[in-house]
Amino acid sequence: MPSSLLVYSPSTSSVFPSPQLLRVRLQLPFGVALFFRWCRLRSGEEEDDGCCLSLLLQVRVRRPAPVFGLPSVYVSSRSLPPLSSVRVCVFGVFVVPLEKMKIISPIIMGVNNILSDASPPNSFINLDQGDTALLESYWRKMKEECAVVIKGCELLSYVSDRSNVCWFMMPELTDAIKKLHALVGNAETDDRHIVVGNGSTQLFQASLFALSSSSSSHSPNPINVVAASPYYSGYPDETDLVRSSLYKWSGDAKEYDKNEAYIEIVTSPNNPDGSIRTPVASNRRGVEGKLIHDLAYYWPQYTPITHKADQDLMLFTFSKCTGHSGSRIGWAIVKDIDMAKKMTTFVVLNSIGVSKESQTRAAKIMEVVCNSYENFKLGSKNSELFFEYSKCLIKERWGKLREVIKQSDYFILPNFPKAYCNFTNESSETYPAFAWLMHKKDEDGVGYLEKKLKVLARSGNRFGSGPRCARINMLSRDEDFDEFLRRLSNIKEIGY
Ligand SMILES: Cc1ncc(COP(=O)(O)O)c(C=O)c1O
Numbered sequence: 001m002p003s004s005l006l007v008y009s010p011s012t013s014s015v016f017p018s019p020q021l022l023r024v025r026l027q028l029p030f031g032v033a034l035f036f037r038w039c040r041l042r043s044g045e046e047e048d049d050g051c052c053l054s055l056l057l058q059v060r061v062r063r064p065a066p067v068f069g070l071p072s073v074y075v076s077s078r079s080l081p082p083l084s085s086v087r088v089c090v091f092g093v094f095v096v097p098l099e100k101m102k103i104i105s106p107i108i109m110g111v112n113n114i115l116s117d118a119s120p121p122n123s124f125i126n127l128d129q130g131d132t133a134l135l136e137s138y139w140r141k142m143k144e145e146c147a148v149v150i151k152g153c154e155l156l157s158y159v160s161d162r163s164n165v166c167w168f169m170m171p172e173l174t175d176a177i178k179k180l181h182a183l184v185g186n187a188e189t190d191d192r193h194i195v196v197g198n199g200s201t202q203l204f205q206a207s208l209f210a211l212s213s214s215s216s217s218h219s220p221n222p223i224n225v226v227a228a229s230p231y232y233s234g235y236p237d238e239t240d241l242v243r244s245s246l247y248k249w250s251g252d253a254k255e256y257d258k259n260e261a262y263i264e265i266v267t268s269p270n271n272p273d274g275s276i277r278t279p280v281a282s283n284r285r286g287v288e289g290k291l292i293h294d295l296a297y298y299w300p301q302y303t304p305i306t307h308k309a310d311q312d313l314m315l316f317t318f319s320k321c322t323g324h325s326g327s328r329i330g331w332a333i334v335k336d337i338d339m340a341k342k343m344t345t346f347v348v349l350n351s352i353g354v355s356k357e358s359q360t361r362a363a364k365i366m367e368v369v370c371n372s373y374e375n376f377k378l379g380s381k382n383s384e385l386f387f388e389y390s391k392c393l394i395k396e397r398w399g400k401l402r403e404v405i406k407q408s409d410y411f412i413l414p415n416f417p418k419a420y421c422n423f424t425n426e427s428s429e430t431y432p433a434f435a436w437l438m439h440k441k442d443e444d445g446v447g448y449l450e451k452k453l454k455v456l457a458r459s460g461n462r463f464g465s466g467p468r469c470a471r472i473n474m475l476s477r478d479e480d481f482d483e484f485l486r487r488l489s490n491i492k493e494i495g496y
Helices: 098-117 133-141 171-184 198-212 235-240 337-351 356-374 386-406 445-452 480-491
Strands: 020-024 031-042 052-063 071-079 085-098 193-198 224-229 245-251 262-267 290-294 313-317 329-334 419-422 426-428 434-439 470-473
Touching: 133 386, 171 193, 171 329, 171 356, 193 198, 193 337, 198 224, 198 235, 198 245, 198 262, 198 290, 198 313, 198 329, 198 337, 224 235, 235 245, 329 337, 329 356, 356 386, 386 434, 386 480, 434 445, 445 470, 445 480
Parallel strands: 224 245, 224 262, 262 290, 290 313
Antiparallel strands: 020 071, 031 052, 031 085, 052 071, 193 329, 313 329, 419 426, 434 470
16 A cells, blocks of 8 residues: 555454455545456566456545544455555446445445456466465565575585485485474484485375385285375376376275275375374275375474374475475485385486475575574564464464354365364364365355356365365465455355
8 A cells, every 4th residue: 555545454344344444544525436456466567377356446435533533434455465566457436425335335345246256267266276375474574594595516416415315315404304393293203214305296106116116015916005085186196197007096095995905195184174094994804004194284383293203104295394385395204214215216217316406495494494493582472483373374264264154055164173282282273274165065066166156176076075075275375365255255145
């Protein structure tokens, strides 16, 4: 907002159901309603994703406020980005008599809703993918501390540490990962091998290779790979992509009844539904399978840290730990040296290691997180601490979503039990990175969201459960999340 306007902090109002309300003092004898559109600008260009939303700017005159004796003007918008980053174009101005303003404003709001929803394809909100834009605000505050300079003469070699099983892993990253786990207390790293990968996606495939080619798996047939539904939608595709003769996707672990060897993926907290999980499959002879523990979300911003995980093969990712998915860094913590060697071989034959630029950056960011806890002084603000800060943001979003869903005739959400978190020293719920919305009336949840609300979500079909459920990203950009909530809460008003 221009600094010459006196702006009150955002709040909500019964007259204006929009999430953001700015109050500006002006002396006007009438109300003005403006319709305008805005496009976000990035480096002077319109944003390449074509995001272009309709907003309603309402200006409303009040009778003189008793304290100051001045009329007030209200400006409301769905979500107002910084004006320096948008191009605004006004396409309607209406002057409204003061006494009609109260009647007219909800009507204008409704028209605006319809207008914004009726401008395909740019009014779609994409909550399908798992990006972590919500965490950006923390890293913006820490941008100087996290900056890394890499000179042209550095990092030329493929090799990082010949004495390590995972010889392309930089020692500073190994140290930073161990330090971070020691700080959080979510995984044992002593006497374990750490293998770095291009995201945990690559390490998942390396795990399948290592487990299915080990000496204990003599089977002439591909080993079955299972996970309890709803399971992460990446697993089936990644397992079957190259039609390996070593392993094949075999569906829901709860229904596994073959008398054959298997690998079960245990994801906890689970993507998409946030549940805390343990293995469920067993073959007909009651023989246990091999396990991959995907602990991508076992961090304090998402769930209470109840124990130090100590399984044979655990996968973690920088993407979900700090939100830096673009760096493509994941790591496996492995007990058995032969497994670690096989996984290393897979990464070598697949990509001859992992970018050292990314490793350097990941190590730096983890170090900044750890240092902020080490240097934290009594009396400082919790908002300086990454896990506390991000948990607060995610929890707030869950609170808002639950409020809207409580009023909804169409959707329900899962509930999560409370548990004591050894890291934050308080009892807490799980606040997953995704919301698993179930349509109350057994209808196609994603179809409903897409057709009625122009919200793109990922269908339950992709997670091995029915189309009734839809997965929504809870870590999307503020404007997308706020707009999603607004549309969800306005379902009745706009006649769906
Ligand atoms: C459970 C789970 N495992 C693995 C991944 C892949 O993570 P990465 O970005 O490290 O490849 C994701 C990404 O969403 C995930 O949700």
